[in-house]
Amino acid sequence: MSQNRITVAVDIGGTFTDLELRDDTTGQSHSLKSPTTPDDPARGLADALLLAAERFGFALSDIGLILHGTTIATNAVLTRDLPDGALITTEGFEDVLEIGRHARPDIYALRGPDRSVLIPRRRRFGAPGRIGAAGEVVRPLDAAALDSVISRVADSGVEATAICLLNAFTNPEHEIAIRKALLARCPGMAVSCSHEVSPEIREFERTATTVLNAQLVPVIHRYVTAVRKRLSDAGVIAPVYLIQSNGGAISLDAAVQAPVKLLLSGPSGGVLAAQKLARSLNTPDVVGVDMGGTSYDVAVISGGQRTVVTQGEIDGLPVRVPMVEMHTIGAGGGSIAFVDASGRLQVGPRSAGAVPGPVCYGRGGRNQPSPTST
Structure with a gap:
């Protein structure tokens, strides 16, 4: 053979x-x-x-x-099983992740939905320097001030750092300099720069995508x-x-x-299979569903074609990279149900996984601790 x-x-x-x-x-x-x-x-x-x-x-x-x-x-x-991370951004833009975009799904609600922020405020640092919209250096990096920022990041004990500066997609000079200084101080740290991860306009989406990338690098x-x-x-x-x-x-x-x-590695293969199946069955419009143990993914094949978008969302977090269009929620066949602090029944995103597995596996799992509600 x-x-x-x-x-x-x-x-x-x-x-x-x-x-x-x-x-x-x-x-x-x-x-x-x-x-x-x-x-x-x-x-x-x-x-x-x-x-x-x-x-x-x-x-x-x-x-x-x-x-x-x-x-x-x-x-x-989905389970937020990510290493601690830090964000270095342009001074004055440390709160971009929390400001986000104005979105009010329920216009009659007294308050908007809580925003998921992967990096807390105490680990978001402003870098002294500024790049203009045309790529010009409006304010040079201050060496002494930058050294202080690097020291604070190093002292925070994080495993990953995202660097996302204003207008870095037109001129990455400052991002490159900060990465070089950070790796000199913390050679084993995972560092992601926005000009490499998502070199496009829109600060919130670019920052969120770079943060996700940085925290996923160690994983x-x-x-x-x-x-x-x-x-x-x-x-x-x-x-x-x-x-x-x-x-x-x-x-x-x-x-x-x-x-x-x-982020949609597994489910995107299912969408390709749904597209091929739709064509072979001469049924151009189908809904593809991929239900796993942890997540549930839904995609639409329209006219025999899948849709690829340049920005998606994972559990409320924007991701600005090309991906097959689908919707993902943290609820699957092994999702753990629990009662949160307010007395409401919640399902997922934590899953029983393969060990001990869903209750039908008969391998225990009756006394698992309830996840802490966030």
Whole structure:
């Protein structure tokens, strides 16, 4: 048999790891579902590949390509399981995340909805300097003042920092200088700059997207490192590509630098499948639903085409990167129901996951602590 004959598509969710395999020699396809291992999802991936190799009769060295969709980034945002982060922005713009955009879904409500802010005010710092709308340096960076900002970020003990300065998309000079100074003081810190993550106008969306990217870098970096080790130990030498929110693919190294592009990684593959199914059934208008253990995703195929937008939203957080248009909520098959401080019944976004799993698994879970209401 020829080497590298197996193509693998894998989707790792909070509860199940799903494999689709195609033998390029025979044209046969196989499916396999295996429990996710929440403590180390990469271990669950390796275990699923070993099980598939045994069940369907191939060697792991026969795998020529792995296409990987994952909800790890999505679930980290939905459950707010993110590392502590800081934001460095132009002095006077530290509150952009809280100001946001005027949105009042219920015009008769006495107060607007609470805004989800990933970085508290005490970890948002103003940088001394200003870039104009045309990219000109209106106010140079003050070295002494910048050193003070860097020191405060270092002393905060955060794992990730987002740098988003006014008009940096026209001239990234100050963002680059701040990143260089920050990494000199904190060489192991995850740092994301807005001119690389979302180089477009609209301060709120650009800042929110850069913050999300920065806080996801450690999450995805740990996962990618684990995947490489697990696959190497198992004898898998095939390249791995992660599915992006727009339905395309990205290398592991690129994914670590821009993890915000993975927020709809798993669900976007389902939308592509719904589009293909709609065409094959000659039914151009369909609604695609992807219900996992943690999240529930809905997309519309209209006229046989999916819609790709340049800005989306994840659990109330704006994301300004290309993505398949869909709506995601933090409620899935394993969502935990609880009563919040006001006595209201809430469902999700925390999930029983694969361990102990939904109650029908019969593996305990009766005495799980209730999540703290926010």
